[in-house]
Amino acid sequence: MRIHPIRFLRIMGLLDGISLITLLLISMPLKYFADLPQFVTVNGSVHGGIFIAYFLAIVIVQLRIQWHIGWSILSVLVAFIPFGNFLFDYQLKKMQPTLHTKPFPKQWLVYAIIFFSFFDLFVQLPIMSTYALSVGATTFVAGIVVGLYSFMNTFGNIFSGIFTDKIGPFHILVLGLFTSAISLLCYQLVDNATVLLIVRCIHGFSSGFITPAAFTLLANMRASNEQGSGSAVTGSFVGIAAIVGPASSGILASKISVPNVLGIVALFGIVLLIGLFLFLRKSPLPKRDKKQVTEKFNWNSGILKAYGGAFFLMFSQGVLAYLLPIYVQDLGYDSRVSGTLLSVFGIVAVLIFILPTNKIFDYLNPQVTLFVGVLLLGLAQISIGLVTEMSWLYAILAIYGIGFAFLFPSINALLIDATTEQIRGKAYGYFYAFFSIGVVAGSSLLGALDLVGTSGFVFTGTLLFSFCIVVLFSFMKSGAAFVKVQHKEKMHHS
Known part of the structure; x- marks a missing residue:
């Protein structure tokens, strides 16, 4: 028996609320009044893990119930207010009978893939030059390391564009996500500037496959009179990646190594690759007659x-x-x-x-x-x-x-x-x-x-x-x- 998305959200919300209350009312006083900081460390880690699960529950509800985005925003906000989750659960309990699951909106998976592509780019900005120097590159070579990604991206974009028309965007997205994830994991093998340059070439070229195919797929899925607003929504995922990417990589790089930061990005790509097979594999390709196949590109x-x-x-x-x-x-x-x-x-x-x-x-x-x-x-x-x-x-x-x-x-x-x-x-x-x-x-x-x-x-x-x-x-x-x-x-x- 499948659990209703709202019920799952309620369970995770209550757990998040309990962990927040114990952190504020039990662990924090023990730290400051009994000199027992280990309670905050343990409770804080548990609360952080539960909050991540709670946030994923919100994402699931947004995708399956497709309620107004304001409810998702409110769901996040109440998690930062003591007892807020409990009050919100009362509202969710009343709403649950009227909210029904809907088909998975496939375009949101494509939006996530676009976010991944630009997140991958922006994550590198604050860490790549210093990482190059740390493996023995000169300042001149470090500059090349930074620019090489975008340079090789150009060739990947052109390759993707040509073959997207030949074999369809789904296959190119699979290739792009798989090769990008592998190239991100290859940073674990870098121990000198020469190897880093090689990995950067592979990473830049393979990442270039994703964006043209994803944007092509989205454009073909949208109504012709919604292309403008649809492109704006797509742009919001690019903008969010530009905001979140540099900040998150800077914070993570201060805690773990740069290859491990990029490894986390690779895991995100693998999750999307699995989602691509689950939800978009059966999407039919457009039927083309001979005249359409031979249509030439017109500048x-x-x-x-x-x-x-x-x-x-x-x-x-x-x-x-x-x-x-x-x-x-x-x-x-x-x-x-x-x-x-x-x-x-x-x-x-x-x-x-x-x-x-x-x-x-x-x-x-x-x-x-x-x-x-x-x-x-x-x-x-x-x-x-x-x-x-x-x-x-x-x-x-x-x-x-x-x-x-x-x-x-x-x-x-x-x-x-x-x-x-x-x-x-x-x-x-x-x-x-x-x-x-x-x-x-x-x-x-x-x-x-x-x-x-x-x-x-x-x-x-x-x-x-x-x-x-x-x-x-x-x-x-x-x-x-x-x-x-x-x-x-x-x-x-x-």
């Missing part, structure tokens, strides 16, 4: 704008990652401030992605939102280099987050509108190759030109404005409508 206006937007978005990101920490340090602030600034941009972007504001991308022409996004990024880049007050920097990074939130769904929607299912894999392969190239180009170009501080930010803003003008003229020349023409079609299946 049309929509695709070029999407690729240009992808390149300049990540060019801007590369510049921000390179210049902002240096600029903040030159202003006399602690280096940790640059991390909080980047978190502000990520949080603002994620909020726009997940709140009802994401519906704007279903109604406005993606060329319009593309223009707004690039314009805001350019304004933010120039403004960063012109201010010295921390309060202004936080405000500007919030504007940057709005620009990012407008740009990411726009370029995805443009690409989807400009392609068919038969060539969409290859289109996404090139698309994420431009992403990878943009990251490398942003930091390396400014480094080569020796542009730091204000001059670097102004140079980047000027480049973004130039692309903005190109987008505006193209939009005006095409005579396209400001608002999308809504389609009656509800769904086209992968």
Whole structure:
């Protein structure tokens, strides 16, 4: 007999509430008044394990019951309030008879795979350069180690795009998750800089398989009139990965070794691989006639704008990652401030992605939102280099987050509108190759030109404005409508 997801949540919630009460009312007093800290150590570990199980129960309920996301958020919040779980259990008990399980939403598994792909990328940022130095690399080689991942990602993206169209996204996702997990485990074998370079090549290439295939599968699963908001939801998982990845790896690396941190990421990938076989293996591939199979990739206006937007978005990101920490340090602030600034941009972007504001991308022409996004990024880049007050920097990074939130769904929607299912894999392969190239180009170009501080930010803003003008003229020349023409079609299946 299967246990109802709400019942499972209630059980884990009560256990979490009991462990919290014993920690606060028994273990903590014993530590401070009886000098027995071991009770806090044991009770704290037990409480942490139960909370993880409780959080997983919330995720299961969200996926199987599919209640309003607000209930999941409330479920998390009550866990931090003494006796909160007990009061919430009373509400859950009343709700349980009215809540029924629903089919597993397969798109959420694909969202998790996208999160894994970008989490894998962002986890590396704060730890890879220092790890390279620790295994004997020079500072020059350490720089190559960091950039090699994105460089090899480019080739993996193109490979994925070509073969996604030939054998389907499911098979490429299986290959990508399996090889990425193996390459992450290979860091356990690194004992010198040469071996690290080899592992980085394999890791970057294999990880490049995942993103084009996942985005192609999602695009083929969504209704044509929901591509904008759907891309925004997808962007929220990218944003969350950008917020959680660096912070979690920095904390874990202070407790365990870097290879073990990457090993934990590998285990996450293996879990997703199992889920892929369980829930998406039976997903049918699109039927294709001979005409569709021989359809050629066409570099049309929509695709070029999407690729240009992808390149300049990540060019801007590369510049921000390179210049902002240096600029903040030159202003006399602690280096940790640059991390909080980047978190502000990520949080603002994620909020726009997940709140009802994401519906704007279903109604406005993606060329319009593309223009707004690039314009805001350019304004933010120039403004960063012109201010010295921390309060202004936080405000500007919030504007940057709005620009990012407008740009990411726009370029995805443009690409989807400009392609068919038969060539969409290859289109996404090139698309994420431009992403990878943009990251490398942003930091390396400014480094080569020796542009730091204000001059670097102004140079980047000027480049973004130039692309903005190109987008505006193209939009005006095409005579396209400001608002999308809504389609009656509800769904086209992968």
